[in-house]
Structure formats: structure tokens, C-alpha cells
Amino acid sequence: VAASVVLTRLLEPLQATPSLLFTFVVTISAWQGSRQHAIFAVILSAVCIDYFFLPPAGTILSSVTAISCVLVYIFVAGVICYLEDRYRQIAERLQRANDELEVRVVNRTVELTTANTALGAEIAIRKTVEQALTQAKEELERRVQERTAELTKTNTVLLETNMELQQFVYASCHDLQTPLRAICSFAQLLKQDQQGKLDEKADGRIRLIVDGVKRLQALINDLLDYSKLESNGKRFAPTDMNAVFEDVVSFLSPTISEFGAVVTRDKLPTVLGDRRQLTQLLRNLIENGLKFHGADPPQVHVAAQRDDGAWRFSVRDNGIGIEPQYHDRIFEIFRRLHTLQEYPGTGIGLAMCKRVVTRHDGTIWLESEPGKGTTFFFTIPDRLGEKQ
Amino acid sequence: MSVTSLGGRTPKILIVDDDMADVELTREGFEATGWKVELHHVVNGRQCMEYLRKQGKYAESPTPDLILLDLNMPLMDGREVLTEIVKDERLRTLPVVIFTTSKGTADVVKMYGLRCNSYIVKPVEFEQLRRTLECLCNYWFATVVLPSEMCLQ
Numbered sequence: 143v144a145a146s147v148v149l150t151r152l153l154e155p156l157q158a159t160p161s162l163l164f165t166f167v168v169t170i171s172a173w174q175g176s177r178q179h180a181i182f183a184v185i186l187s188a189v190c191i192d193y194f195f196l197p198p199a200g201t202i203l204s205s206v207t208a209i210s211c212v213l214v215y216i217f218v219a220g221v222i223c224y225l226e227d228r229y230r231q232i233a234e235r236l237q238r239a240n241d242e243l244e245v246r247v248v249n250r251t252v253e254l255t256t257a258n259t260a261l262g263a264e265i266a267i268r269k270t271v272e273q274a275l276t277q278a279k280e281e282l283e284r285r286v287q288e289r290t291a292e293l294t295k296t297n298t299v300l301l302e303t304n305m306e307l308q309q310f311v312y313a314s315c316h317d318l319q320t321p322l323r324a325i326c327s328f329a330q331l332l333k334q335d336q337q338g339k340l341d342e343k344a345d346g347r348i349r350l351i352v353d354g355v356k357r358l359q360a361l362i363n364d365l366l367d368y369s370k371l372e373s374n375g376k377r378f379a380p381t382d383m384n385a386v387f388e389d390v391v392s393f394l395s396p397t398i399s400e401f402g403a404v405v406t407r408d409k410l411p412t413v414l415g416d417r418r419q420l421t422q423l424l425r426n427l428i429e430n431g432l433k434f435h436g437a438d439p440p441q442v443h444v445a446a447q448r449d450d451g452a453w454r455f456s457v458r459d460n461g462i463g464i465e466p467q468y469h470d471r472i473f474e475i476f477r478r479l480h481t482l483q484e485y486p487g488t489g490i491g492l493a494m495c496k497r498v499v500t501r502h503d504g505t506i507w508l509e510s511e512p513g514k515g516t517t518f519f520f521t522i523p524d525r526l527g528e529k530q
Numbered sequence: 531m532s533v534t535s536l537g538g539r540t541p542k543i544l545i546v547d548d549d550m551a552d553v554e555l556t557r558e559g560f561e562a563t564g565w566k567v568e569l570h571h572v573v574n575g576r577q578c579m580e581y582l583r584k585q586g587k588y589a590e591s592p593t594p595d596l597i598l599l600d601l602n603m604p605l606m607d608g609r610e611v612l613t614e615i616v617k618d619e620r621l622r623t624l625p626v627v628i629f630t631t632s633k634g635t636a637d638v639v640k641m642y643g644l645r646c647n648s649y650i651v652k653p654v655e656f657e658q659l660r661r662t663l664e665c666l667c668n669y670w671f672a673t674v675v676l677p678s679e680m681c682l683q
Contacts, residue, residue: 312634316632319654320551322654323551323555324551324555326654327558327654328551328555331555355654370635374635
């Protein structure tokens with residue numbers, strides 16, 4: 143304000159309206175200072191204007207003109223101050239909003255950076271995991287390949303061994319049969335040559351030789367059949383078990399009529415299997431039912447029931463039955479429960495049955511009540527999905 | 531009783547078998563049939579081929595009307611013999627009957643594949659053997675026409 147007084151004084155000759163400079167001063171005060179500063183500057187400048195520049199100079203509010211001039215000035219300055227103040231308030235608010243925005247931008251940036259870092263870390267982890275997974279997968283594949291190769295090799299070795307074993311059994315059986323034929327036939331020739339010269343005892347002994355050899359022959363043949371079961375197996379085909387039953391009954395008809403037996407069946411299904419082997423299976427089971435009969439004429443009944451994805455066949459007889467402790471053992475090869483004099487046979491029939499059923503992915507078992515009868519059960523998976 | 535056919539000529543049979551007991555049994559068996567046959571015997575495939583080609587000590591041996599061929603023999607087995615015979619222009623017309631212990635599916639199929647004339651499994655009992663040989667004689671010497679008869683005419 144003081145500087146304005148001096149300056150205005152100096153510039154007095156050039157200036158028509160001294161209040162302009164003061165207005166400027168007030169503007170600056172309001173601009174730079176607070177509201178109080180502005181009011182103070184307005185009052186002071188009004189006093190100065192009146193004192194120094196309004197005639198009569200050196201007095202305050204001495205004339206109506208001076209008073210009105212000062213009032214006008216104060217009004218104008220006040221308006222300026224008010225505008226300034228408003229402006230400053232808006233500016234400040236803007237500033238604050240701006241600051242706030244900046245803070246929020248910074249915060250957001252920080253948040254985003256953190257998120258980005260976290261994401262980066264996660265991606266890195268994922269990549270590591272992915273790599274580990276790929277590695278594990280490759281390792282697994284390698285091991286599977288190795289294991290497959292090993293298994294293939296083992297399988298080849300096993301197949302070869304099996305072939306060798308079969309070849310061995312075949313060759314042994316062949317080699318065993320040749321001398322057997324000589325023993326059997328020459329014993330018979332001896333008997334023929336010495337007709338009338340040998341006593342009953344000698345005849346009996348020759349008969350025993352021939353019987354023994356025949357039995358050995360039968361055992362060898364059965365063993366041969368048993369060993370060839372796998373290699374002679376045919377490709378599985380739909381097999382009508384009714385037809386198989388009829389074949390078996392027709393084959394066994396001499397035995398059936400000899401014993402006065404009755405062999406019956408329910409309606410049987412068609413299964414996927416090796417017809418020849420299934421025939422052998424059913425034949426062995428029915429033959430057993432006929433052979434091991436009690437006092438009554440044998441009755442054998444064959445039935446089938448759909449049971450949990452498989453056909454469960456049953457062959458029921460009214461024969462002598464089997465003691466529970468033998469139920470598992472009778473499926474072993476050459477296992478017999480009776481003497482030859484009681485019941486003839488080599489003891490391979492049920493072992494054969496078990497092998498046939500196993501080859502068809504089934505199981506075989508029995509239920510029996512000694513003296514009342516036996517029921518043999520076997521399952522064949524239902525791969526034809528037939529409903530009956 | 532003695533039966534002969536082939537225009538009264540005695541049929542000649544070559545037995546190829548390494549088992550002496552079997553050969554003896556076969557001889558007895560033929561005797562028991564009542565058929566009069568001339569039996570010749572070699573013990574393995576190599577001798578068989580020498581005999582048929584009249585090599586060495588077999589130079590004077592007669593060509594058989596029928597060959598009874600065992601399968602399992604040392605040096606050269608029956609399978610190789612039949613293969614050789616079939617390949618040989620002069621021998622391939624000779625009737626060959628496989629007479630063996632083996633009844634393996636593979637052998638049966640293979641021998642018929644090589645065009646053997648029949649396949650017989652040696653019976654265990656003598657009576658059966660006699661019947662089998664009788665049947666064989668009736669068929670080959672009294673029923674069919676043999677190539678050897680053509681050569682003689």
C-alpha cells in the first residue's frame with residue numbers, strides 16, 4: 143500500500159484515476175494473502191486514497207465526494223476481493239481434488255504394481271509347475287515305455303517258455319507212448335502165442351500188464367489234451383449252449399441209457415466262447431453227474447441264470463455228493479477221491495473244466511450235500527448282452 | 531489164409547521207422563491180417579532217401595508199392611522225407627502213408643499239406659493194430675489202382 147502511495151504520487155501527473163493502482167494492490171493482497179489481508183488492504187488503501195489523493199488532500203472523509211468515492215472504491219475492491227476469494231476457494235478445492243486424485247492414482251498404481259508383481263510371481267510359479275508337470279509327464283511316459291518294453295519282453299519269454307513246455311510235454315508224451323505200445327501189444331501177443339500153455343494166474347498177470355499200460359496211455363493222452371488246451375484254443379464265437387447241450391447228450395447217449403439216466407435242461411443262453419471247449423466242459427460235468435450216481439438212477443439238470451454281467455450255469459445231479467473238505471481239491475489235476483475199482487477215470491476231467499472256465503474269464507465252484515447230490519456252477523461273462 | 535492182389539504179385543511195403551519194437555509189431559500185425567506182403571525196413575529218413583534213389587547198398591532194392599512213414603526219427607525225420615519225395619519228379623507218385631504215434635494237429639495238417647496219402651496213428655492194442663493193417667491192405671492192394679501197377683505193364 144505504501145509503495146502504491148509513493149508510486150501514485152510519482153505518477154500523479156500521468157494518471158487520471160489514482161484508485162486503479164490501489165485496486166491492483168488490493169487484488170495482489172487478496173491473491174497472495176488471506177481474506178483478512180484483503181480487507182485490511184481495502185481499508186488501508188481507501189484511507190490512503192482519501193488522505194492523499196482525494197481533494198482536499200490530507201483529510202479523511204472530509205467531503206461528500208470523498209466519502210462517495212471511498213465507498214465506491216470499497217465496493218469495487220470488496221467485489222474484487224469477494225471474486226478473488228471465491229476463485230481461490232474453487233482453486234483450492236480443485237487443488238485438493240487434484241491432490242486427492244493424485245493420491246488415489248498413486249495408491250492405485252501401487253496397488254496395480256503389487257497385483258502385477260503378484261501376477262508375475264504366480265505366472266512364474268505356474269511356469270515352474272507346468273515345466274515340472276511336463277517333466278513328470280515325460281518321465282512317466284519314459285517309464286511306461288520302459289515298463290511296456292520290459293513286459294513285452296517278459297511276455298515273449300513267457301510265451302516262448304510256454305511253447306517250449308508244451309513242446310516238451312508233447313515230445314515226452316510221444317516218447318512215452320512208443321514203449322507203452324510195445325509193452326501192451328507184446329504182452330497181448332505173448333498171451334496169444336501161449337494160448338492154452340499158461341495157467342489162469344499167468345493170464346491174469348498179462349491182463350494186469352495190459353490194463354496198466356492202457357491206463358498209463360489214457361493218462362498220457364489226457365495230459366496231452368490238458369497241455370494243449372491253450373494252444374489248441376479257438377477264437378471265441380457266439381455259441382448256443384442249447385446246441386452244445388444236445389451235442390453232449392447225443393454223445394453220452396450210450397452211458398445215459400446204460401444207467402437209465404435222465405438228463406434235462408432249462409432254456410440256455412448263447413455265450414461268446416470256444417464251442418469245442420464249452421462242449422468238453424459240459425460233457426465232463428454231465429458225465430461226472432452220471433458216473434458218481436447213488437442207488438437211484440442218475441438225474442442231471444442243466445440250467446442258467448443271468449447274474450451280474452455273467453451267465454451262471456448250473457449242473458445239478460442226485461449223485462453221491464462230495465465232502466466239503468474236497469471242494470477245492472477236486473479241481474486239481476489227477477486228483478481223485480475214489481479208487482479205480484469204485485469209479486474209473488484219470489482225474490483230469492474237473493481240472494480240464496477249470497482251465498476251460500478260466501480261459502473264458504469265468505469261475506467254477508460247487509455246492510454239495512453228501513448222499514444227496516452235487517451242483518457244479520460256472521460263470522461265462524455275458525459279452526453278447528443278451529436278455530433272456 | 532493168405533490173400534494177395536496186384537495181379538497175384540506180393541505187395542512191397544517200405545517201413546521207415548527207428549523203433550525196432552514197432553517194426554516188429556507191424557510185421558506181426560501184417561502176418562495176423564493174413565495178407566502176404568514183402569516188408570522192407572529202413573531206420574531213418576536219410577536211409578529212406580538212399581533206398582528210394584537206389585544209392586549204395588540199396589542199388590538192387592525194389593521200388594515199394596507203398597511207404598509207411600514214421601514222423602519222429604533221428605538224422606532226417608518223416609516231415610523232411612515227405613518234403614523230399616514230393617520235390618523229386620521220379621518219387622512223387624509213390625503213395626506215402628504216415629504211420630506214427632504223434633497226433634498233433636500241426637503234424638496232421640502239415641503232412642496233408644505235403645499231400646501225404648493218409649495219416650494213421652499207431653494203435654496201442656495189438657488187435658486194433660491188426661484191424662488197422664488189414665484195412666490198409668484191403669484199401670491199397672485190393673481197392674485202389676497203384677502207380678506201380680502202371681509201370682509194370
